[in-house]
Amino acid sequence: MQTPLELVFQNVEPSDEVKTLVDQKARHLETFFDGMTACKVYVRAPHKRHKTGNLYEVTIEVRVPGDTLVVRHNQTDVGQHEHIQVAVRDAFATMAREVKRWKDKIGGDVKTHDTPLQGTVTEIYHDAGYGQIMATDHRLVYFHENSVVGGGFGDLERDDTVELVVETEESETGPQASTVRKIGGMAFDPKAKRPH
Known part of the structure; x- marks a missing residue:
């Protein structure tokens, strides 16, 4: 690995x-x-x-x-x-x-250049223990404080850049992150317009 x-x-x-x-x-x-x-x-x-x-x-x-x-x-x-x-x-x-x-x-068709899903924290409620992330694939993803690794939920703020893993099954709140990790910079800007 x-x-x-x-x-x-x-x-x-x-x-x-x-x-x-x-x-x-x-x-x-x-x-x-x-x-x-x-x-x-x-x-x-x-x-x-x-x-x-x-x-x-x-x-x-x-x-x-x-x-x-x-x-x-x-x-x-x-x-x-x-x-x-x-x-x-x-x-x-x-x-x-x-x-x-x-x-x-x-099969044998493995793409090695793909990057992990990233996003920006758009909302965070420290008292309630949850927040939302705008991901690079243009999804708004819910996350709970227990999903934050490599630091703490209390260290996250609005506009922080994160790397995330989204659960395969959506919850009642829509897409939900199973893992959220704060990172330095982002490879893609989720606010940028999609190509037509």
Whole structure:
């Protein structure tokens, strides 16, 4: 991969055992397609249960040329996701299928010059914990404070430039970002007129 593996723990105590497992699984993904440029893994325990313990949610984002593949296994998927290793294993198994499906779909036609989706923060409500981004593809994308990585939601301001990953399934509010990262400059200006 072009960039190092990123692993983020939210409401979960980081462990070397999980870090090693994620690293092994990410390396295994590359055996299906060696052109992956980035892999980000989020391990969350969003709900606490008194009797059964935490049910873990694992989100994996893999950047491939011209696309980003996203898999999210949430706490309601499988009861066995009380065990963090099982949740990680299952999420990576699903991502392996996604990578194979993507590779079959594109065949040998891989574009390597595509840039990640970027945008500008147009609205941000720090007290309410959400905001909106005008993306370079001219979509207005909602984002929640939990989707901000590589810094903090509190550090974002209007007109900041960000890189984002949009969920494949739209929410009730329209397109929603699963990941938002503040960056320095933008390759494209979303306010510029579209070519006719």
